[in-house]
Amino acid sequence: MKRLSALMVALFLGGACAHTPPKSDMEALRPVVEGFHKNLRWRNYRAVSTFLVPEERQDFDRKRRELHDDRDLTVTDFEIEDVKLAEDGRHATVHSRIQWMRLPSVTEQTDTVTSEFVFRDGAWLLEKQLSGPFAGELEPREKPSP
Template structure:
């Protein structure tokens, strides 16, 4: 009887320990899944879909890859450009991931024209993509020149160690070369 009671106590303690280990293990693995960034291959697919839709002027479809905080501005920008704006080619030139893997910066070369002028222009854009809940979203798209100017400003600003953007990012920043007369109708794409 004493052996049976001791065995039962030992078995109960072992089950409690096993249950605790399983619960903690399940909680940790769930936390790891929730905190894991999306697969880089998924970024490649999302960026390809976005660029393909941009190439064929399917702005609504392209906006499905744009983060909800920036989607309205993105669509408004292409409504403003109208049917005269045409993307000829988009080519991915560079991809850099953040240390934690939740952000990626893409450099894209874009060729475009705006009717009635059929001169094809070429410009480099920097796109910032973020991974949220395993899905990649394009959060910001600006010219490389505007991106570099902002980096210089942030680097040179006194007292800024690690600047962050709390507001919804602009998809419509003008290049430094834009003249005041170009205010109403930009001469180059400003996503």
């Protein structure tokens, strides 16, 4: 009888875990933020694109091709300075310092970049980014007026 009770408890707890929604906390956010920056540093723009909200991916990929970023954009260093999770647990703001240059310029730029991540469909995705090598690209689109 004890074995049956233990088995029932294990099955119940295991079933409960299977239906627990994915975490939208710092534990899940940190590897996404680090992965985005590392792939950016190594010019892996296809991987960088997967960190973006789906509606931005096609334009992002097109812009990388147009600007020849695989050849002309170099991120020489980055440092994640601050990560703040919003009270709702579904939005986060990340401040990072990115050093970069885009040919034909040979001047290295250092920007403090603000990135806004959103927890959507069980994953953290980059929704908006101000400053840095993608300035003006990753900004929310204006919604049409009714």
